[in-house]
Amino acid sequence: MGRPKLLLPYGTSTILGSLASALRAGGDSPVVIVAAPDDTELQEWARAFGAMVAINPDPDRGMLSSIREGIAVLGGTARLAQRGEVVLVSPGDLPALRPATVAELLWRRAAAGAPLAVPAFQGKRGHPLAIAPDLLPEIETLDLSVGLKELLERHAAAVLEVPVDDPGAVRDVDTPEDYESLLPPP
Secondary structure (H helix, E strand, O other): OOOOOOOOEEOOEEHHHHHHHHHHHOOOOOOEEEEOOOOHHHHHHHHHHOOEEEEOOOHHHOHHHHHHHHHHHOOOHHHHHHHOOOEEEOOOOOOOOOHHHHHHHHHHHHHHOOOEEEEEEOOEEOOOEEEOHHHHHHHHHOOOOOOHHHHHHHOHHHEEEEEOOOHHHOOOOOOHHHHHHHOOOO
16 A cells, blocks of 8 residues: 555544444444554554454564464453453454354354354455454464464364455555545546
8 A cells, every 4th residue: 555544534433433333233343453562653543432452562473373363362262262352353444344244154154053254246255354262372373474264274164155245345545546446436
């Protein structure tokens, strides 16, 4: 993108605010936002939103390092697994994700007893990824350079793809053109 994107305006909020609101409204609580140590604007925004904030001291280690920091703020994988909590993981740049998609994903994962579930729009897997409590401790064993892809590969036969009619589950914002295409016409 060439500039910080998560706090760019989107609808009545921001890119991240729209996503976080959809997660919360769809049944995911609490919401944890992971920020770099020097990204005080994002940290302040997250606290004002009512989200928990995790700091990734070295974001260059990749997305899995951020996921681990977020889970640590929640008490760690063992504690979450013990409490039977499902964790949803998503990059912060999916502003058009619908709350109904989150609710459907959580419901279908629980009904099937699936260890992993992802929304799929027109056959393309999107986010958030739902991880069942039993698999949470495995996150600590994953290679940082591979990330959650390794978990999905280990349990490929058990991944539940939930068909959704929500392009927001797969439309992230990586370029200025992506951002512009998501905005309503002037």
